[in-house]
Amino acid sequence: AFGGSVSTNAYDFALRLGCTRIVLLGQDLAFTGGQAHARGAVLEDRLNLKESRLFRRQLHNYNQLSALPVRWLPGIQGGQVRTNDKLIMFYQWFSRRIPQDVSDGIRVWNATTVGALIPHAEQLQLSYFESRSESRYKAALPNVQQVLQVIEQNSHPEDQINQNDFLSELRTLVEELRDYRSLLHQGVELAGEILAHVDASRFTEDYNARLKRMSELDEKVLSKPELSELLSTAIQGVIVRITENFQIESPVTDDGSRRANAIQTLELYQGLLNTTGDYMRGFRKVLMQSSL
Known part of the structure; x- marks a missing residue:
């Protein structure tokens, strides 16, 4: 939502x-x-x-x-x-x-x-709700337990997750994240270079070329919807940090707008990069433990 x-x-x-x-x-x-x-x-x-x-x-x-x-x-x-x-x-x-x-x-x-x-x-x-919640909880508990029993009785072995298939998919996901992380590394470096150009007011052909490369890189990152969906659970923190630092009353100039965009792009790519690294470490830990 x-x-x-x-x-x-x-x-x-x-x-x-x-x-x-x-x-x-x-x-x-x-x-x-x-x-x-x-x-x-x-x-x-x-x-x-x-x-x-x-x-x-x-x-x-x-x-x-x-x-x-x-x-x-x-x-x-x-x-x-x-x-x-x-x-x-x-x-x-x-x-x-x-x-x-x-x-x-x-x-x-x-x-x-x-x-x-x-x-x-x-x-x-x-x-008003506190006075009614305890009695309702006690009344509903037997129904919840009955539902859990029905689920357990009607479960079938074929519905259970196959551990080998799961680990195989996890290895594939780690490889995909490795490639994705490479794109994010490029994004961090490129955004940093663009920010340096803005701070030095060097709006040359080299600056325009970097902007073009950044647009192309954005498209590559957006072309990975499955990975974007995976990372979306953690990206909220990145977005909150960017919006908290956003100063709407900053000078409305071309340079001010360029700098704000460059900083936000750098923070977004850095946040995605950090999140990707966290997921990879977690998944690798699962794979290592499964091999013991």
Whole structure:
């Protein structure tokens, strides 16, 4: 589901699983209390590793709040809440999706207590669901166990994964990733060269030739849809990092646009390269363990 966040993907996944009742939680979609991240969130905890005398969490928080123009949305508790275009993307996704699902018989509640008011989602306190969830869980557990027993009884040997076939396909995948990684290496080097040209304002024929090579390389990378789909589970982190660093208020000049594009291209290829390496190491570990 295109939405760009864990929450939008989780929402879509729940519907695909057949859920007819969905509760949103922690979707303030705003800078509640003047903070970019909730206390205890993973992104907030990462700052403990990044903090130094020259980089404080307050500076990071300020950068997050000031990176994009301030926008305002109707608040759950009334009035207006501060947000920006990045969070509004997710707000608009829910605003478009929820009315469609409600018309199809899906009930959607928002148990978030502060932040932006999401249209068409019923507003309720989390305590309302907590008081009912335990009894419903106990009542549903026997049904779940029965379903698992039926699945086990009706499973057939031919439905099981053949280990040799699986390992063979995994070896093939590692080889394909090796070739793919070679393309990504070229992309990182080429994007770095283009960025160097931009920083030096050398917009020569050599610069244009590199742009052409980059376009050709982009097409080669995009021609591998199976590998792109495999890497898509990890690429969200790359996209988030790029969008977090994107400064929409940077000078609107040709040089500024060229530099922003070059940096984003470099980060995207570097992120894909790192992700590919992680997958290859994991797959090779599986292959090594299977040979013991």
